[in-house]
Amino acid sequence: MQTLLKGKVVLITGGSRGLGAATAEAFAERGADVAISYAASSDKAEAVVAKLRVKGARAIAIKSDQADLSTAKPLIDAVIAAFGKLDILVNNAGIAIQGQLVDDPTLDGAAYNRQWQVNVMGTIANTRAAAPRLSNGGRIIFIGSGLGSFVPFPGVADYAATKWALAGYAKGIARDLGPRNITVNVVQPGIMPTDMASDVAGELPNREAILDMHPIRRIATLEEVAETVCFLAGPSAGYINGETINMTGGFGI
Template identity: 35%
Template sequence: MSSAALTGRTALVTGGGVGIGAAIAEALAEAGARVAITYRTHTPEESWLARIAEVSGAEPLALRVEAASEPEVRDAVDRTVETCGGIDILVNNVGSMVRRATLDALDLATWRAILEVNLDTMYLFTHHAAPHLPTGSHGRIINVASLAGHTGGGPGALAYATAKAGMFGFTRGLAAELGPRQITVNALAPGFIGATPFHETFTAPEARQRAVGAIPLGRAGDPADVADAARWLASDGAGFVTGAVIDVNGGQYFH
């Protein structure tokens, strides 16, 4: 893809301050897009924001947002439109396992918290951003789900896997709904991606080792592997791809 393939377009990346979200924001900036990111706990470093400005040619917009709050989401979308002139690409990357819990220990509050951070946030940003996406050209929505949506995840991932599978259904339903506007809607389903806060928080070292050992390509994924797929989905080259779930897992799972 040309380094200028997304020039003149604006991408809003939720949860873009760290890990996969930050890698996607950087990849889209390198392709020429102006980037806006939201964050909550992972404040982006000034040096990283300066790099985004350098590679994209435009100052990034970084907004601290509680992504489960509709007023804050609405405000973030409005500020992005006002500052950047619109939104062409929405990347729904906010998500968390919150905590691992098998069914016997999975209380209703935890269940709801996990669905909220993964599904409610995606719905809210999409609901408020979709009216601003261009009709008839290059509108893109990319939802970052997980391999767990296919497999059920590891021990204690029941609610998380349920939420990520729900993202697949949302993606397919919305692709049909927004198709007449020529807006594509796709999902990414990363497998084991190393160097992210997710595995540092929720996956024990021995489990990480087992996971990498099960990957046919013989290595953990990198956030850049997911970002490259997102950059392609955002491009004109993927203009006839919609309703798809793209697996990024090194051969760990086929379906």
């Protein structure tokens, strides 16, 4: 496992905490050189980098606010300046604004619009900046959400739509980049133990009832989602392309 991705360079957006940090560690354990981006949490980002270096990886953290589309090209430039190339892009960064119905007269339009800006437009900007410079045979992996495929409760329309938009975009660029043997896939986790999930937990209906809808009645671990991302980035997944993998314990079947 320590050499499975040796010599590969990966950029993980939103890598200072949660799934992004766990994914960075998983890549480092497989021998990859790792760049993470972060919007504000410099202390957390540097702590992740320190952990990665202890594992023997070359690692850097780059400040880049995904809401600002002009930061996309400088982000990719910084990764290539540090490591000489980019093989794998993990589009992990995103925010969750949930809880209000679309017909709520007090709907916070600015917050919901920012969610579209970060989750969709910012992700697309990073992907466009990376695509022409990504190594042939490279990988692009989007972190979506199980809510992109199945919406069992109200108040998440915009969040679900931002994640489903990425799934459609991924299929399109899988077609565009296929001639260069670049694969593009989406991992759609369910509820995970992250700060973002905790922030919105109070806005959800009965959490126990939601867990009852899972055939495997628990939330996903960060490590098992990170393992799946690493698999898609590895040599055994070279013919998996344009796919959406739900990691929701059977939620929605």
